[in-house]
Amino acid sequence: MRPLVRSADNPILTTMDIPPMPPDIRDPSSVFNPGAVRWGDRYMLMLRVQTRGRRTRLVMAESGNGREFTVWREPVHIPGLDSVGETVHHVYDPRLTALDDGFVVMFAADTESGCRLGTARTRDFRTFELLGLGEHPDIRNGVVFPARFGGSYLRLDRPNRSLEPGEPPSGDAICVSESPDLVNWEPRGEVMRGRPRYWDERIGAGPPPVRTRHGWLLVYHGIATHFGSVNIYQAGVALLDLEDPLRVVGRSRDNVLEPRKMYELVGQVPNVVFPSGMIVDDVDDEGFATDESKLRLYYGAADSTVCLATGTVGGLLSAVDRA
Numbered sequence: 001m002r003p004l005v006r007s008a009d010n011p012i013l014t015t016m017d018i019p020p021m022p023p024d025i026r027d028p029s030s031v032f033n034p035g036a037v038r039w040g041d042r043y044m045l046m047l048r049v050q051t052r053g054r055r056t057r058l059v060m061a062e063s064g065n066g067r068e069f070t071v072w073r074e075p076v077h078i079p080g081l082d083s084v085g086e087t088v089h090h091v092y093d094p095r096l097t098a099l100d101d102g103f104v105v106m107f108a109a110d111t112e113s114g115c116r117l118g119t120a121r122t123r124d125f126r127t128f129e130l131l132g133l134g135e136h137p138d139i140r141n142g143v144v145f146p147a148r149f150g151g152s153y154l155r156l157d158r159p160n161r162s163l164e165p166g167e168p169p170s171g172d173a174i175c176v177s178e179s180p181d182l183v184n185w186e187p188r189g190e191v192m193r194g195r196p197r198y199w200d201e202r203i204g205a206g207p208p209p210v211r212t213r214h215g216w217l218l219v220y221h222g223i224a225t226h227f228g229s230v231n232i233y234q235a236g237v238a239l240l241d242l243e244d245p246l247r248v249v250g251r252s253r254d255n256v257l258e259p260r261k262m263y264e265l266v267g268q269v270p271n272v273v274f275p276s277g278m279i280v281d282d283v284d285d286e287g288f289a290t291d292e293s294k295l296r297l298y299y300g301a302a303d304s305t306v307c308l309a310t311g312t313v314g315g316l317l318s319a320v321d322r323a
C-alpha cells in the first residue's frame with residue numbers, strides 16, 4: 001500500500017483562490033511550497049505567492065478541515081526585512097514550527113550575497129518579529145525542530161554548493177545547526193547526503209520533523225538530476241535519532257511521492273513535488289505522534305499550485321528502510 005494518498009480535491013489551492021492585494025498581488029502567476037501548522041482548531045498555511053513581476057510574497061490561509069482554505073486578504077509583513085543591510089530580493093519556501101507558545105517561521109531569503117535563512121516569530125500570524133537572516137553565505141531549506149535539546153534549538157539546513165556550472169546553486173547534504181536563541185546558528189555536522197545516480201542526488205529537508213517513539217520522522221525532497229533536460233523533484237522519508245538527530249536510524253530506498261499527476265508534471269517548473277508542510281493530528285500525552293496518527297502533507301506541485309496528500313505516521317514509517 002502506498003503511504004501517501006493524494007487528495008481528490010488537488011490542487012487544493014490555485015491562483016484563482018488568491019484575492020487581489022494591490023499594488024503587489026493582482027492575477028498572480030503561481031502559489032506553492034507552503035509552510036503548515038495547526039493553530040488551535042485551525043489548519044494554517046503560509047503560502048508562497050509569486051506575482052507576474054516574479055516577486056515572491058508570503059500570504060496566510062486558514063481552514064477548519066485542512067482541505068478547504070480561505071486566503072487572508074493582506075500579505076505577511078515582516079518588519080525590518082527592508083533594513084537588514086542588504087537588499088532582500090525574495091523571501092520564499094517558509095517552514096512553520098510550533099515552539100515556545102508561538103510559531104517560528106524559517107524562510108529562504110535571496111540576497112546579493114547568496115541565499116540566507118531568515119527567522120521570524122509570531123503568535124497570531126498577523127504580527128511578526130524578525131529575529132535575523134543568519135550568517136551563512138549561501139544556505140537553504142532551513143527547518144527548526146519543534147523542541148529544545150537541553151536548552152538549545154536545532155534546525156536542519158542545506159548549505160548550497162553549486163554543483164553544476166551555470167545552474168542555480170543547490171546542495172547535496174542535510175546538516176544540523178544549533179542555536180541558543182534562534183538568532184545565531186552554529187553548524188553541528190552532516191545528517192545525510194544525496195545518493196548519486198538515484199532518486200535523491202540532491203536533497204533538502206521538507207517540513208519540520210515529527211516526534212515519534214521511533215525517532216524524528218523527516219520528509220525530505222530529493223532531486224534526480226541525471227535525466228538530461230529536466231530535474232525531477234520527489235519526496236522521501238528518513239528517521240533520525242530522538243536524542244541525537246545527526247544520527248540516521250533509517251531512510252527510504254525509494255521515494256514516497258513523485259510527479260505523476262498532470263498538475264505535478266506540467267507548470268511553471270515541470271516535474272516537481274516539493275513537500276514543505278506537514279500537520280499530524282493526535283499526539284499522545286507526552287507529545288509523540290503514534291503509528292495511527294493521521295497526517296496531512298502539503299506540497300507545491302510544479303511550482304504552480306498547492307496540493308495535499310494524506311496518510312498515517314505508521315504508514316510513512318513503514319517506508320523507512322533501516323540503516
Ligand code: BMA
Pocket residue numbers: 033092093233269272274300303
Ligand atoms: C528549489 C527551490 C524550490 C522550488 C524547486 C523547484 O531549488 O527553489 O523553491 O520549488 O527548486 O523549482
